[in-house]
Amino acid sequence: MKLxxxxxxxxxxxxxxxxxxxxxxxxxEELGFGDALNRVLAEDVYSPADSPPFDRAAMDGYAIRAExxxxxxxxxxxxxxxxxxxxxKGKESRVEGVEIGDGECFGIQTGMALPNGSNAVVMLExxxxxxxxxxxxxxxxxxxxxxxxxxxxxxGEEVLKGGKLLRAHDLGMLASLFKRSVKxxxxxxxxxxSTGDELLNPEEAEPYEGEKRIADVNSYVLAGLTxxxxxxxxxxxxxxxxxxxxxxxxxxxxxxxxGLLISGGSSVGKRDFIADAVEDSGELVFHGVAIRPGxxxxxxxxxxxxxxxxxxxxxxxxxxxxxxxxxxLFAVHGVKQERKKIFAVARKKIPSAVGRTDFVRVKxxxxxxxxxxxxxxxxxxxxxILSSMTKSDGFxxxxxxxxxxxxxxxxxxxxxx
Amino acid sequence: MKLxxxxxxxxxxxxxxxxxxxxxxxxxEELGFGDALNRVLAEDVYSPADSPPFDRAAMDGYAIRAExxxxxxxxxxxxxxxxxxxxxKGKESRVEGVEIGDGECFGIQTGMALPNGSNAVVMLExxxxxxxxxxxxxxxxxxxxxxxxxxxxxxGEEVLKGGKLLRAHDLGMLASLFKRSVKxxxxxxxxxxSTGDELLNPEEAEPYEGEKRIADVNSYVLAGLTxxxxxxxxxxxxxxxxxxxxxxxxxxxxxxxxGLLISGGSSVGKRDFIADAVEDSGELVFHGVAIRPGxxxxxxxxxxxxxxxxxxxxxxxxxxxxxxxxxxLFAVHGVKQERKKIFAVARKKIPSAVGRTDFVRVKxxxxxxxxxxxxxxxxxxxxxILSSMTKSDGFxxxxxxxxxxxxxxxxxxxxxx
Numbered sequence: 001m002k003l004x005x006x007x008x009x010x011x012x013x014x015x016x017x018x019x020x021x022x023x024x025x026x027x028x029e030e031l032g033f034g035d036a037l038n039r040v041l042a043e044d045v046y047s048p049a050d051s052p053p054f055d056r057a058a059m060d061g062y063a064i065r066a067e068x069x070x071x072x073x074x075x076x077x078x079x080x081x082x083x084x085x086x087x088x089k090g091k092e093s094r095v096e097g098v099e100i101g102d103g104e105c106f107g108i109q110t111g112m113a114l115p116n117g118s119n120a121v122v123m124l125e126x127x128x129x130x131x132x133x134x135x136x137x138x139x140x141x142x143x144x145x146x147x148x149x150x151x152x153x154x155x156g157e158e159v160l161k162g163g164k165l166l167r168a169h170d171l172g173m174l175a176s177l178f179k180r181s182v183k184x185x186x187x188x189x190x191x192x193x194s195t196g197d198e199l200l201n202p203e204e205a206e207p208y209e210g211e212k213r214i215a216d217v218n219s220y221v222l223a224g225l226t227x228x229x230x231x232x233x234x235x236x237x238x239x240x241x242x243x244x245x246x247x248x249x250x251x252x253x254x255x256x257x258x259g260l261l262i263s264g265g266s267s268v269g270k271r272d273f274i275a276d277a278v279e280d281s282g283e284l285v286f287h288g289v290a291i292r293p294g295x296x297x298x299x300x301x302x303x304x305x306x307x308x309x310x311x312x313x314x315x316x317x318x319x320x321x322x323x324x325x326x327x328x329l330f331a332v333h334g335v336k337q338e339r340k341k342i343f344a345v346a347r348k349k350i351p352s353a354v355g356r357t358d359f360v361r362v363k364x365x366x367x368x369x370x371x372x373x374x375x376x377x378x379x380x381x382x383x384x385i386l387s388s389m390t391k392s393d394g395f396x397x398x399x400x401x402x403x404x405x406x407x408x409x410x411x412x413x414x415x416x417x
Numbered sequence: 418m419k420l421x422x423x424x425x426x427x428x429x430x431x432x433x434x435x436x437x438x439x440x441x442x443x444x445x446e447e448l449g450f451g452d453a454l455n456r457v458l459a460e461d462v463y464s465p466a467d468s469p470p471f472d473r474a475a476m477d478g479y480a481i482r483a484e485x486x487x488x489x490x491x492x493x494x495x496x497x498x499x500x501x502x503x504x505x506k507g508k509e510s511r512v513e514g515v516e517i518g519d520g521e522c523f524g525i526q527t528g529m530a531l532p533n534g535s536n537a538v539v540m541l542e543x544x545x546x547x548x549x550x551x552x553x554x555x556x557x558x559x560x561x562x563x564x565x566x567x568x569x570x571x572x573g574e575e576v577l578k579g580g581k582l583l584r585a586h587d588l589g590m591l592a593s594l595f596k597r598s599v600k601x602x603x604x605x606x607x608x609x610x611s612t613g614d615e616l617l618n619p620e621e622a623e624p625y626e627g628e629k630r631i632a633d634v635n636s637y638v639l640a641g642l643t644x645x646x647x648x649x650x651x652x653x654x655x656x657x658x659x660x661x662x663x664x665x666x667x668x669x670x671x672x673x674x675x676g677l678l679i680s681g682g683s684s685v686g687k688r689d690f691i692a693d694a695v696e697d698s699g700e701l702v703f704h705g706v707a708i709r710p711g712x713x714x715x716x717x718x719x720x721x722x723x724x725x726x727x728x729x730x731x732x733x734x735x736x737x738x739x740x741x742x743x744x745x746l747f748a749v750h751g752v753k754q755e756r757k758k759i760f761a762v763a764r765k766k767i768p769s770a771v772g773r774t775d776f777v778r779v780k781x782x783x784x785x786x787x788x789x790x791x792x793x794x795x796x797x798x799x800x801x802i803l804s805s806m807t808k809s810d811g812f813x814x815x816x817x818x819x820x821x822x823x824x825x826x827x828x829x830x831x832x833x834x
Binding site: 032033034037049051052053054056058095096110111112113147151152153159160167168169170171172173174175176177178179180196198200202203205206207210211212213214215216217218220221222223224225227234264312313314318340342343364371372373384385386387389390393410412415416417 | 449450451454466468469470471473475512513527528529530564568569570576577584585586587588589590591592593594595596597613615617619620622623624627628629630631632633634635637638639640641642644651729730731735757759760781788789790801802803804806807810827829832833834
């Protein structure tokens with residue numbers, strides 16, 4: 001019996017959806033760098049100038065000509081003429097126009113530009129101001145306690161690569177280069193629809209004793225998983241009705257949704273209105289993927305926009321999201337950064353069948369003073385068991401050609417976002 | 418020479434700031450569960466009911482009395498009376514009021530409640546509808562293909578623990594329990610101030626050739642680092658002027674800021690207006706911590722609110738943020754979750770001096786098919802080198818009693834947020 005129109009491997013499914021992830025789908029916008037946190041950079045950024053833009057003091061002290069300090073010692077200090085004292089608190093501490101000549105010194109703080117003529121900073125600790133003069137107790141060599149122009153970034157150097165998810169540090173780098181705006185990928189907007197006669201809206205319903213319907217869980221979970229990378233719009237619950245589903249698909253895609261995640265009703269049953277509605281509205285590219293949980297996953301194109309058909313059971317929907325939708329969203333948004341994994345030793349055997357890819361929820365363990373993680377599967381089966389998600393730290397993917405994981409074997413754990 | 422009023426170890430500094438992190442500072446608010454993504458749960462959540470709330474089908478097929486299928490085989494199928502066909506697409510698929518008697522069966526989809534009287538589901542694959550009757554080719558035992566009531570969560574069971582940062586899955590759990598609102602910690606609001614005559618606003622300034630001033634980097638970086646856990650309010654640049662700084666501190670804290678992060682001007686120089694202003698406005702608890710970079714870090718209490726004095730150099734400010742401010746923010750917001758680290762083998766020696774804690778920026782390496790990370794320090798010194806942050810993946814903390822890390826030694830890497 002043919003369960004799905006086509007049952008394909010995760011590799012093939014992934015290759016297929018990624019082929020549809022045209023970066024053009026997400027346009028590029030220009031933002032002030034201060035608004036670009038957690039956005040994906042859509043350009044390579046090169047430094048327009050040296051950073052720092054001038055030689056500057058790396059310590060608090062006095063800018064001098066290093067040669068003037070040669071021979072200084074605690075018992076035989078060198079005496080220099082103070083152009084500016086360290087104690088002139090109220091005074092504007094700009095150095096523009098200042099010129100340090102032979103035998104002169106200038107009170108300076110860490111980060112300030114070195115005045116012209118000076119080539120070193122003698123630290124505060126090795127000096128003492130005496131009226132209009134400064135005693136220096138230790139010699140410095142030229143360049144001592146100086147941060148040189150271009151030491152951080154050279155003019156023309158690539159500082160940030162397109163495809164990077166911008167962190168706080170990266171915004172700081174953009175600020176330091178006076179790069180006011182930056183090109184980032186627009187966040188695509190995905191409509192999120194739950195289908196099923198058995199669903200109640202948990203924000204409104206008052207289930208009664210003997211109620212045979214359950215809460216819509218998927219629209220909240222899928223919206224939360226989507227949010228870090230794309231915008232989500234919760235369409236809500238649609239009944240198991242071919243026409244209603246088809247109409248909602250076309251209405252959502254005609255409006256401002258760039259794609260859809262539809263969950264529920266995508267299993268083998270005859271209630272398979274979603275796949276029919278997708279096929280009749282555009283193209284059903286595949287339906288049925290050899291992953292567990294998550295087999296009844298499908299993908300189609302309607303109005304040139306991607307439509308994912310996800311299982312109704314929350315754990316299966318999350319599995320399909322992590323294995324197919326997230327890579328798609330990353331590709332659409334130009335994310336080139338790799339996700340860091342955690343290597344961990346399996347404490348127990350994790351069984352898996354050859355011929356399908358398993359998404360295994362796991363818990364990480366690490367005893368104090370140990371420098372290795374151990375991992376245990378939370379529960380191998382039961383895609384209705386949402387607590388297997390909330391109790392786990394991440395997941396392990398067991399590839400389809402692998403017959404499980406032996407106890408003691410090292411696995412890759414991907415932490416949840 | 419006494420560089421700081423008090424130079425203390427990181428351990429002591431951390432213990433001190435955490436003692437001031439009263440959870441009462443952040444109040445608790447009640448939110449709709451759908452709005453609680455990335456918020457910190459301020460209550461233990463117990464399930465008000467069993468979940469699932471009833472026995473349900475774990476497969477698509479037919480709900481039956483298992484006993485009726487005994488003896489079925491492909492050549493000798495059992496015949497049952499169809500109460501509802503699988504093909505009744507348009508029909509409301511509710512099961513309330515349905516009662517399965519001897520010899521009856523009911524078409525059902527995964528996730529649907531089992532009708533009264535039935536105790537098992539026979540999979541679609543092992544059946545064939547013939548008019549008003551169903552042929553069954555394989556027997557099932559009672560409970561087969563059924564998800565039992567309370568299988569996921571039992572009534573009264575703790576499902577989420579206070580102190581958890583709520584992920585998408587957790588929202589799903591709350592939805593599944595019809596828990597409409599949830600108590601979370603309010604996000605405290607931190608004012609972020611950069612000080613220094615040498616600073617220009619990078620969103621406005623047009624630096625010219627020969628300009629001796631630099632961009633304000635810290636207010637952007639510190640706001641970005643604060644955002645995942647607390648709200649940030651960029652106060653902007655304040656000049657090196659005791660009165661101006663003192664006034665801005667009291668004005669910000671009198672208004673709606675729950676605390677302040679002030680960077681710059683906190684070094685050993687006489688320009689130390691911030692520490693003076695904090696001391697004169699309230700209490701300067703400590704100033705100077707044995708961390709590198711980040712030594713000129715201080716902490717005070719003004720109007721019963723926390724004020725962090727952070728170094729002017731961005732890398733030093735980030736180091737002080739990660740080592741002191743982030744743990745403080747986590748404590749204030751009741752975060753009990755531990756941050757996952759990555760264990761990695763040092764490729765090179767990482768030098769460090771005994772007597773201070775080092776914050777070392779590192780890059781992680783992992784070759785394909787290797788199941789271990791290697792780590793290299795980006796640059797050991799130079800807190801002016803912002804590119805050491807943007808080029809690194811995370812940091813390693815070398816404790817003060819440790820004389821560096823040898824090549825081949827395993828270290829803990831903390832990935833940046």
